[in-house]
Every structure is written in C-alpha cells, then in structure tokens.
Amino acid sequence: MSRFNFWELAKNALSAHENWGRQWRAPEPKAEYDVVIIGAGGHGLATAYYLAKEHGVTNVAVLEKGWLGGGNTGRNTTIVRSNYLWEESEGLYDHAMDLWQDLSQELNYNIMYSARGVMMLAHTIHDIQVFKRHVYANRLAGVQNEWLTAEEAKEYCPPLNISKNMRYPVLGAALQRKAGVARHDAVAWGYARGADKYGVDIIQNCAVTGIRRGADGAVEGVETSRGLIRAKRVGVVAAGHTTTVMDMAGVRMPLESYPLQALVSEPVKPCFPCVVMSNTIHAYMSQSDKGELVIGAGTDQYISYSQTGGLQIPAHTIEAICELFPMFRRMRMLRNWGGTVDVTPDRSPIIGKTPVPGLFVNCGWGTGGFKATPGSGHVFAHTLARGEPHPINAPFTLDRFRTGRLIDEAAAAAVAH
Amino acid sequence: MLLITCPYCGVERPEIEFRYAGEAHIARPAEPSKLTDEEWAEYLYMRTNPKGLLAERWRHAHGCGRFFNAIRDTVSDRFVTIYKMGEAKPDLERLVVEAAQ
C-alpha cells in the first residue's frame, strides 16, 4: 500500500482520483492468533496498531460485528480535551492529548486535528467553584486550563450570548486552548490502515458469540459468526456491548448502557470558532469543516441498546443552544442519531485485567472516550503485550469497585462528550 | 419519547412525567456489617445491563410520586409488563417464550 504524499496526490489527480487502491485488506480469519481484539472502534483499532508497532505483536485480529468505526467512534461529536479533575485521569487524558498532536504525521493519514479550544461555561455559583477547582488542579498537574470572565469568553467566542437576561446567564468559563476536535472516521480509518500495514487482520461482519475457556479457566479463543478463532489473549473493546461480551465469559461488569444522541445542522459558512460546552444546561456545539453545526445532547435516562432515544432530549438541547447563540435560532437541523454508551459508576474507564486469565477489557468510556482514543490504545496495547498494565492505566482497574479506590469524574464528564 | 402506564394512576403518560430509577429487585443487604468487599461491590456497582428484557424501576415523579417496576425490552424499548412495588418479579424466561409465540 502506498504512502500518501504530494506525488501520489498529483499522480492520482491525473486519473481523476479513480485509481486509489484499497487502504486495508478484507482477510479471511485464521484459525489462531496471538491476540484477538473484540470491537473495531477507534480504541480497538488503535490497540492493534500500537501492539504491532510498539510491541512487535503482529499476529493480531480485530473482530467487528458490523463495519469498522460504525459504533460510537463514528457517532460521536469529536471533542478532544484533557481537563479532568484527578491525577489518574489527567495522566490518561493528557497522554492522549500528547499523541493527538502529531497523529496525522504518525499515521500518514489526515485526521484533521484542530486545536481550536474547548470552552466550558459556568452558569451558577456551583459551576464557578467546580470549574475553578478543575483549573487549579489541572495547572498543578501541568495540564493546560484557564479561567475566563464572561466578557473574555465572549471575546473568545463572539456568537456567545452573555446577556444578564438569560434564564441561566453565563458567569464565566474554563478554557483549554489546545483542546479541539478531530475527524472521527479518519481516526478509525487511519488506525485501521496503519494496523493493516503491519499485518493485523481486521475482520468485519464477524460477531463474537462466545468466549471459549479451558479447564484451568483461561481463555482459549472466541466463537464467532465465522467460526472458532483461537487466541490465548483476548481484549474486549466493545463499548456499549461490553456487558454482553463479558457475560459470555461469566464476568459481571459495573456498567450500564444508555442512549446518547447528537445532531447536525445544514452546512453554513465558517461562523463558529471553537467548541463550547455547557454541562448545566445540557448542550455543546462546534462547527465541522463541512460547515455543519455539530450539537451534542445528554443521555436518555433509561438503559437501551436501540441506538436511538427520545426526541425531547435533542429538543431540550436545541432550546439551550438557541438561548446561548441567538444567531442560530433559524438554523435547520439535518440529521439526528444515537449511540449506545457504556457508563461506569465513577464515570472513569476500566482498562486492564479481568478475573479470567488471558481476558482483558477496555471499556466504560461512556459519553467521552473519543478524546482518549490514541492514549487508550497505546496503554491497552502495553497491557495486552506484557500482561500487566502500563503505569498510566494501572489505577483504572475493574478491581477498584471492590477496593473502593474510585476515580470520580462525574463533574468533568457531567454531560456527554 | 416512551409512553408509560403508571400502575397506581392507571393512565398512560409521556416519559417526561417519570424518573428512571435503574435496575429493580436489588435488595439492600439485611446485615450490612457482615458483607465482604466482593459482596458490597456486587450490591453497589455490578449491574445486569441486559440486551433484552430488563426488570427496572420507574417513579411517577410528576404524578402520584410513587415507585413501580417494569419489564422492558432494551432493544425495542417496548414495555412488556408493568407491576406494583412488592409484587413478585415475573419470570423473564417465560416472557421471552411468550413473546416469541
């Protein structure tokens, strides 16, 4: 497979871009692999890429029941930031933030990372206290984050309404300048192409239906819609479906799967410079490079695998958007969809070993795991290759729900994204 | 939006009148001080989260204010049955068989 560069682009331009080759293979599954990864979302594909590239483990299959990137990876609103509260999370999300910076070069694939800044609005005294606490905690840990007054927030994002007459006036904001957005599909495709180049088999339309365990309890392989595939190490990276996959191995999980919805408007010229989020009134927004406003809502209240939710949820979000940005009151919305997000009690992910030897899990990213994709894959690859966690993911065990060492990010992750 | 029938009021009302209250039939331990860490983790955090029939609690927050239980299919979001607090949990396997007929 060729590298993308100026000459390739020029050459293919001459044939009207009709002769670009396939970017990854569609292999038949082999009988056995060293590592099998369940789920070809961004996290599973990034894991495979770093397994091959950094640990030399290339006899790897990524099994996907649908199409790669068709889960939450391809449904999310692409916000990337690292201003979480606790040191454990700062370590994890800032590790990803470092990897985002030159990911396009690393993968030789334009993932369109745009560090346009993410601003989180405060509307109440409580918001101000919580966000300032985040700002101070982040700065102590060397994570970028700063406090803005309402006027400074408006200067950073001119469409913002800071009138005192709003139902929930803007009282200030926390801003992370190097945060931003990236193209979600490109992240999945870039990692898929990179992993495939090292010989990883990405097998789509292959649902895992069982986990085979030996007499000693250890994993021996997985049963799939395309037959038995043996592997002594299996990584479950199945987001909203993690409970159903872990059930196959008899492991109970502290997860609940909720619908999370988003919507986009008709495309318009560039008019919205950054990402703005409001946890208190449940809305956040950015503008894609195609010109659509990308708007995210909160989760629906009930457990569901329907990948759809109630219309009152986006309606509520749109009301907040219209109040915050009056200039968008006449915008028309084009599409609305949902994903199934796996939420943990402390709103932090689980990345590591399970009680079953050889079975590892990377899940619980809930409403906000896209931002962590490179870092998550990087540390999970380490965990799968060595059988032990990387220091960065060591605190994110499944066992923390027994020991009580929770990593409570409810405030940092309060609404989606 | 879901339409939910409150078993106390006996009327079908829109979801926004109700508050979800998670998985049903998780009993508070009778003797909390005797629990091991594993048992606490199971009680506090581990959830069935099924893809299929789920026994769950709802509260008619903007109506009578009372809690009740329901069996709902988490794929179609359809309510299979709704019952009052204190009534026994229906046999989920039988409901699956009945639904298939």
Ligand SMILES: Cc1cc2nc3c(=O)[nH]c(=O)nc-3n(C[C@H](O)[C@H](O)[C@H](O)COP(=O)(O)OP(=O)(O)OC[C@H]3O[C@@H](n4cnc5c(N)ncnc54)[C@H](O)[C@@H]3O)c2cc1C
């Ligand atoms: C509407 C919405 C907005 C969001 N906005 C943001 C945001 O702005 N910023 C942010 O950081 N995060 C956001 N998120 C969260 C983010 O999308 C997820 O945390 C992240 O994409 C999870 O990636 P993943 O690779 O773990 O999961 P997924 O991309 O869901 O991949 C899991 C894959 O596993 C496959 N699978 C499941 N079961 C099986 C099986 N039995 N056999 C084989 N394959 C299986 C699925 O088909 C799926 O492709 C949002 C999510 C949603 C739904």
Ligand SMILES: [Zn+2]
């Ligand atoms: Zn009632």
